[in-house]
Amino acid sequence: MTTTGDAGYGDIARAMAEALRAGAGAGWTTATLQLQHTGGSVSCTAWSDVTQHVRVEYTSIAGELFERSPATLEVRLDTAGRYVFTARPDIAAMSPGRLIFDGDFRYPGHPRPGLPRPAAAEPTGAPTDPAVLAEVTRLAGEFAERYAAIKGGPPPWPGACTEADLAAAEARIGARLPEDLRALYLVADGDPSESGLLGPYSHDPLVRLVENYLEGDPGSYGWEDELDDDGVVFEPVPFGRVKRLSRNDWWVTFGSDRAMNYLLTDLDPAEGGSAGQVLEYGRDIYGPLHYVATSITGMLTEVVEALRAGKYEDPGGPYLVAETGLRDDPARSYNEVISRAAGLDLAGVVAGTPEPELVQELYLNDAAEVDLAVFAPLPTLRALGVNRAAAVTPSIGGLERLEALQVEAPRVELAALAGHPGLWSLTLNRVSEPLDIDVLRTLPNLTRLDLSRSAVADLRPVCDLPELRVLTLDVDQLRALIECGRPLPRLAALFVTGRTTLAEMAAVRSVFAAGAPEAVVTEISGVLP
Incomplete structure (x- = not known):
C-alpha cells in the first residue's frame, strides 16, 4: 500500500474498494465509488464502465466517517483488485460536481444575518403597555371562563412570566417583543397542553423562544437559501404586508401547532403590514409564508368570539377547538x-x-x-x-x-x-x-x-x-470554457452535471480558485486479495 496525506484513511480506503467490488456485479473492467461526508450525513454514488448505477453497501463505512472531518472520498477499482483512493476536504461534491468558492453569497431576497433592527424593536426593558396588557388579560380571562364552563375546570396553563423575565429574554435576543406577545407571557409562560387559546396553535415557553431565536442564524425561516436551491422568494398574500425575504433577523418564532408548523411574530413588516403581525411556516407551508393574523390580540379575539357564538368542538382532553379562520387561506395557490x-x-x-x-x-x-x-x-x-x-x-x-x-x-x-x-x-x-x-x-x-x-x-x-x-455546465462545456482563452467569470459556485472524478473536480477548482489555500489531499493505492 502506498499512502500520501492522512494514513488514518487506510482502512476506509480498503473497505470502500471491497464494498465496490462486492456490488459491481459482472462484466465490468473499471468501477468508481464516491462518498460525500458532510459531517452530518454520507451520500453515495457508484458506477462502472458497464453500469450507470452500482448498489454499494456503505453503512459501516459511513459509521467510520462520522468520526472524521467532512471530506469527499473516491475509490477507483479494476478487476485485478488494484484501487486508488483519494480524499479531499476542499471539494463539496461530485457526480454531479459542486464547487463552492464563496459560501457567503446569496441570491436576491436571501439576506445574510445582520439586517438593521427596526427602531420599535429596541429592547428598552420598559414595562408592557398597560392598555395592551389589560386587553390581553381580559381576552385570556374570558377564554378561561368559557373553557372552564365547557371542560369543568380551568385551562392547564403554567405560571406567568414576570416583567423581569421578559426584559432578560429581550436582552438576550436583542429585540423587544410586541406588546401583546409580552402580555401573553404575563398571563402564561407557554401553553404546553394546547388548550386552544390561540386556536390551532400554542405559544412556547419564553426560554424556548430565546433558544429558537439564538440557534443558528438569528431570526426565523430560511427558504431555499443554498446556492443549488431554486431560490426565488414568493410573497405572502395579502401582498404588501410582509417583506419578500427568505429569512429575517427580526422574525421571531414563538409557537407552533405541535405538528412541525411554526408561528413567528414579524418585527420588521413591509410598508403595508404591521409590527407584530403573525406568520406561519413549516412542514405544510411550501412557498410563501402563511399570513395568520395582524397580531396576537387579533388571534385571541377571533378565538373568544368563536366561543361566544358556540362555534367550537370539544374533542376531549385539554384541547378546545374554536372554529376560527386562523388556519384558512382564502387565496388561491401561488x-x-x-x-x-x-x-x-x-x-x-x-x-x-x-x-x-x-x-x-x-x-x-x-x-x-x-x-x-x-x-x-x-x-x-x-x-x-x-x-x-x-x-x-x-x-x-x-x-x-x-x-x-x-x-x-x-x-x-x-x-x-x-x-x-x-x-x-x-x-x-x-x-x-x-x-x-x-x-x-x-x-x-x-x-x-x-x-x-x-x-x-x-x-x-x-x-x-x-x-x-x-x-452550471456539463463536463464538455466546462472544458471548452476553460480552453476558450478568456478570463473566467468570478463565481460563487460552479456545478458540473454528469459523472465527474475527484481528479477532474480538483483540476477545475485549481483553475477557478487560483491562489486559494491548498488542502491536505490523501491518496492511497493498494491491491485487494
Whole structure:
C-alpha cells in the first residue's frame, strides 16, 4: 500500500474498494465509488464502465466517517483488485460536481444575518403597555371562563412570566417583543397542553423562544437559501404586508401547532403590514409564508368570539377547538401548472385563470411551439418553467417581475430575451439547435446560468456576464470554457452535471480558485486479495 496525506484513511480506503467490488456485479473492467461526508450525513454514488448505477453497501463505512472531518472520498477499482483512493476536504461534491468558492453569497431576497433592527424593536426593558396588557388579560380571562364552563375546570396553563423575565429574554435576543406577545407571557409562560387559546396553535415557553431565536442564524425561516436551491422568494398574500425575504433577523418564532408548523411574530413588516403581525411556516407551508393574523390580540379575539357564538368542538382532553379562520387561506395557490399544452388555446387558458394577479410561479408542460408573451396577463409571475416544449420564443418583456426562467426545448429563439431588467436565473435544458448566447450580455442582473445538456455555438460570452455568480455546465462545456482563452467569470459556485472524478473536480477548482489555500489531499493505492 502506498499512502500520501492522512494514513488514518487506510482502512476506509480498503473497505470502500471491497464494498465496490462486492456490488459491481459482472462484466465490468473499471468501477468508481464516491462518498460525500458532510459531517452530518454520507451520500453515495457508484458506477462502472458497464453500469450507470452500482448498489454499494456503505453503512459501516459511513459509521467510520462520522468520526472524521467532512471530506469527499473516491475509490477507483479494476478487476485485478488494484484501487486508488483519494480524499479531499476542499471539494463539496461530485457526480454531479459542486464547487463552492464563496459560501457567503446569496441570491436576491436571501439576506445574510445582520439586517438593521427596526427602531420599535429596541429592547428598552420598559414595562408592557398597560392598555395592551389589560386587553390581553381580559381576552385570556374570558377564554378561561368559557373553557372552564365547557371542560369543568380551568385551562392547564403554567405560571406567568414576570416583567423581569421578559426584559432578560429581550436582552438576550436583542429585540423587544410586541406588546401583546409580552402580555401573553404575563398571563402564561407557554401553553404546553394546547388548550386552544390561540386556536390551532400554542405559544412556547419564553426560554424556548430565546433558544429558537439564538440557534443558528438569528431570526426565523430560511427558504431555499443554498446556492443549488431554486431560490426565488414568493410573497405572502395579502401582498404588501410582509417583506419578500427568505429569512429575517427580526422574525421571531414563538409557537407552533405541535405538528412541525411554526408561528413567528414579524418585527420588521413591509410598508403595508404591521409590527407584530403573525406568520406561519413549516412542514405544510411550501412557498410563501402563511399570513395568520395582524397580531396576537387579533388571534385571541377571533378565538373568544368563536366561543361566544358556540362555534367550537370539544374533542376531549385539554384541547378546545374554536372554529376560527386562523388556519384558512382564502387565496388561491401561488403556483399554476398547465399540462398537455400542445393542443390547448394557451391565451384562452391564461385568460380563464382564476385570480391571475396571484400567480407567482407557473409550469408549462408538453407544449408545441410557444411564445412566452402569452403569459403577460399574469402581472406577478416571478418564476416560469417550460418543460418538454417543441420550440420556445421567450418573449418576456411584458413579464416585468419575472426573475427565473427555465426552458427545456430542442429550439429556443434566445434573442427574445434581450434586455429583461429583472431576470437573474436562466436555465436552458436539452436545447439541440445551437444557441447564440451573445444576447445574455443584455441581461443586467443575470446571476445564475445553467446551460448543461444544451448545444452552445460559442461559450465565450459567459466570460462577459458581469453579475454571473453561479454557473452550471456539463463536463464538455466546462472544458471548452476553460480552453476558450478568456478570463473566467468570478463565481460563487460552479456545478458540473454528469459523472465527474475527484481528479477532474480538483483540476477545475485549481483553475477557478487560483491562489486559494491548498488542502491536505490523501491518496492511497493498494491491491485487494
